[in-house]
Amino acid sequence: MRSRPTLSTKLLAMGAGFLLVALASIGLTLWVTWKLEGGAAAVNEAGRLRMNMLRMVLVLQTEPPEAVQERARQFDASLELLRTGDPSRPLFVPWSDETRTRFDGIRTRWAEARTGWVSALPPDRARNLAEADAFVQQVDGFVDAIEIQIAGWTAALHLFQLFMMALAIVAAVTFMAVSYLLVINPVARLQQAQARLRQGELGTRLPVDTDDEFGQLSAGFNLMAHALQASHDELEHKVREKTASIAVQNQRLAALYEVSALASTASSLELLAQGFVQQIRRVAGADAAAVRWSNEANERYVLLAGDGLPVAMAEGEHCLHTGSCLCGQPQEQARTRVIPITPSTEVALPHCRDAGFETMVTIPVKMQMRMLGEVNLFFRSPVEMTDELRDLLEAMTRHLASAMEGLRATALEREAAVAEERGLLARELHDSIAQSLAFLKIQTQLLRDAVARGDDAKRDRSIGELDVGVRECYSDVRELLVHFRTRxxxxxxxxxxxxxxxxxxxxxxxxxxxxxxxxxxxxxxxxxxxxxxxxxxxxxxxxxxxxxxxxxxxxxxxxxxxxxxxxxxxxxxxxxxxxxxxxxxxxxxxxxxxxxxxxxxxxxxxxxxxxxxxxxxxxxPAQTVAVASEGPFAQAAYAAQADIPHTANTP
The missing domain is CATH 3.30.565.10 (Histidine kinase-like ATPase, C-terminal domain)
Known part of the structure; x- marks a missing residue:
């Protein structure tokens, strides 16, 4: 089969044809112009012959024979230049039969005149003028013949230019038509198809009419559109999958956020456990859930909170010894487990099986290798836990462990604050009021001895000392109250x-x-x-x-x-x-x-x-100063010691 020429071949052939025609026209125009320039130079040179002839007649009348001979040699040189031409100028005669006959006549006339003018005989003025006039007429005829030739070349150049103009118009029209058929129309179809594709019409296809470059482009466009449509369909499927996955992740993040918020706001272990058990039951989709607390020795598990548990199960499993049932794992065996509950399952406490639960999930609550408790999830149907759900439940449980440890640390801090407050009270009382009370005790003993002996002077002096000591003690108490109220x-x-x-x-x-x-x-x-x-x-x-x-x-x-x-x-x-x-x-x-x-x-x-x-x-330096310990408790203690009403404005 003969293969059809490609678009590139067509465009190259058209361009080469246009280039050859343009080069030929330019070359022909340059050649004609060169001929015209040479003919014009020949006309000028012929005109110079007329002027030289007139000078020759003048020289014959006034100059010696040597000057006449020199002028004759110059005249011969001009004739020779017209005969041979000069391509460098350019200068040449557009020879034809007419111009050649005229030129031969000029040479003959010049030869006859030259013979008589260069002789030694005295010149005949009238005869010389007649010969000069005849020579000039010969030159004028020669010039007219040259101009006729130049006019013919000029007319031919004008006709050729008109022809080239018409050819340029035809070529332009032909080029536009071919460009439209071969380039513009296929490009427009590609643009329209691309626009439809951009608007979402992924089923857009182009007809493949030719096997040239645009045919290949159309086939490639169809393949691209097909791949894009397939990719779009696959992408929509992936987007739906990712959207569902993100929704799940958002739910899990929301669950973790709620657990963190609960851990930061819960003021007691019971409130923390109750809020947590409700959240983890909702996240896991369990039918019931329980949070159990273990003592430091991991000897038993106490039910802190339950959600959805039957009353009999909550009462019967309020406190479990470690390892006595499926719940309450020993610390060395603690891990997340999915335990099926079947009639053949050996359980020490059958409450979960009697309640109709078929699956139990146990998640240990651990903090720094210490067993804090356990979370139990109960399902009334078989359950297979995914890795994502397992990680989420374990993360929520770690938050619970951190919150429980935080509550424990807070309780220890309060206990330390109370101990420091008591130590501060003891030091303040020992260094101030205890000193005064010891002094009063001594004065009381001295007063009793003075009364027993009937020593009125010592009695009165002891009474005065007691009065001063009581006032000092009262002042110390008032000062301590002010001291501890200051904030x-x-x-x-x-x-x-x-x-x-x-x-x-x-x-x-x-x-x-x-x-x-x-x-x-x-x-x-x-x-x-x-x-x-x-x-x-x-x-x-x-x-x-x-x-x-x-x-x-x-x-x-x-x-x-x-x-x-x-x-x-x-x-x-x-x-x-x-x-x-x-x-x-x-x-x-x-x-x-x-x-x-x-x-x-x-x-x-x-x-x-x-x-x-x-x-x-x-x-x-950073110091842990129990500022809070020097608060209302201390004020109340000092008020009780001094038997003074505890008010904020007591001076």
Whole structure:
């Protein structure tokens, strides 16, 4: 079979034909133009012959014979140039019979005239002019013949140009028609098919009419459309699958989020277990669920919460010994298991089988290799657990374990806070009220001895000492109440210091001032509490021992926090007194300073007052200060000890 030419072959053949025609027309035009330029140059040269003839006649009349001979040689050279031509200029005569006859006549006429002009005879002026006129007429005829030839070439060039114009029009029309048939129409069909394909008509196909490039493109387009349609159908299927998978994942994430929210909000183990058992039953699609708690030794499992459990099953399995039934796995065997419950299954407690359950899933609740409990899911039909569901249930159970451990840690923290609070109460009572009560006990014994002996002077002195001791003890109790009520609610400690000084001034009548110097970062709340209590201890020592009338508190915020308490009291010799026996509050102050890495310095001299300086480090170390322990419980304890009504505004 003969193969049809391809589109490329057709376009190349058409282009080659157009190129050959264009080159031929351009070459012919250049050749005709070259001929015309040569003929025009010949006309100019022939005109120069006329001018030279006139000069020759003039030379004959005025110049010597040598000049005449020189002029004759130049004339011969011009004739020879016309005969042979000069392609470099270009210059050549468009020879024809007429031009050749005319040129031969010019040469003959010149030969006859030249013979007479170069002789030694004196020139005959009239005869020379007649011969010159005849020669000029011969040249004019020669020029006319050349111009006729040039006019013919020019007319032929114009006709050829008109022909080329018509040929260009025909070629353009032919090219447009062929382009439309071979290129534009197939491209338009491809564009229309592409537009339909882009609009979603995946069944669009193109007819394959030819085996050229556009036929191959059409076949390739059909293959692409078929592949795209198949891929689209497959993609829709995959999208539906992924959408379903994402929906499942969203449900699981929602379940995990709900478990996390429950773990962060549950205030007790019972509330946590009850909320969790409802959520895990809903996620697993179980008919019933139970959460069991195990003691630290993993000896037994106690039912914390159940959802959907029959009453008899909940009461009968409230507490299970480890390993006594399908529920309650030993720690070394704890893992997620799917257990079928059949009539032949050996169970120590048949409650689940009697309730109609056919499958049980057990999930251990473990935290750091410690068995915290177990989650049981009950189904009334056989169940096959997928890996995704297993991972989800185990993740929810890990959240439950973390929440249970968090509640346990919170309980331990509360217990530690209570223990620290009790220790703080014991230290405060021992260092303040216990001292006064011991003194009162001694004075009471002295009073009893004085009454027994009838010593009125000692009796009255003991009564006075008792009165002073009771007043001191009462003042200590009031001061402790103020001490434990003080809290910082602002970022800056200034407001709390002003409130403390205001109460101190109201109780003692001393003049107080507060100065704040510099700017710095605020102190943490726990550090503020400790610093504030140390300042209160310093003020208490001023009240008890200094005999001052004025107290100045100066606070430096930069470069580090420094608190100075200065009084104008009697003062004392610091070097003469052991540090542990300055006065009762100093031990408490040093203990508080040690907690936050601060330094307490005491400067005093007899008659010059006392200055207590509390300087904090540049970076306060992180300390676990039980601020909450110094709260309402402590206030209530002190109020009970002092038998004073516990109110927020007690001075």
């Amino acid at each position: 910082t609610s602002e970022e800056d400690i200034e407001s709390a210091l002003r409130a403390t000084l205001s109460k101190f001034e109201h109780q003692t009548g001393m003049v107080t001032t507060l100065g704040m110097v510099g700017h710095g970062l605020p102190l943490a709340q726990d550090v503020q509490i400790q610093v504030l209590h140390m300042v209160q201890e310093a003020l208490s020592n001023v009240r008890k021992h200094s005999g001052a009338t004025r107290v100045d508190v100066l606070v430096h915020r930069h470069p580090r926090w420094r608190f100075e308490v200065q009084d104008n009291g009697t003062g004392f010799d610091v070097t003469a007194v052991p540090p542990d026996s300055l006065h009762v509050g100093m031990g408490i102050m040093r203990e508080r300073a040690q907690r936050i890495g601060a330094v307490v310095q005491v400067e005093s001299a007899p008659g010059q007052g006392t200055r207590v300086c509390i300087e904090l480090p540049s970076v306060v």
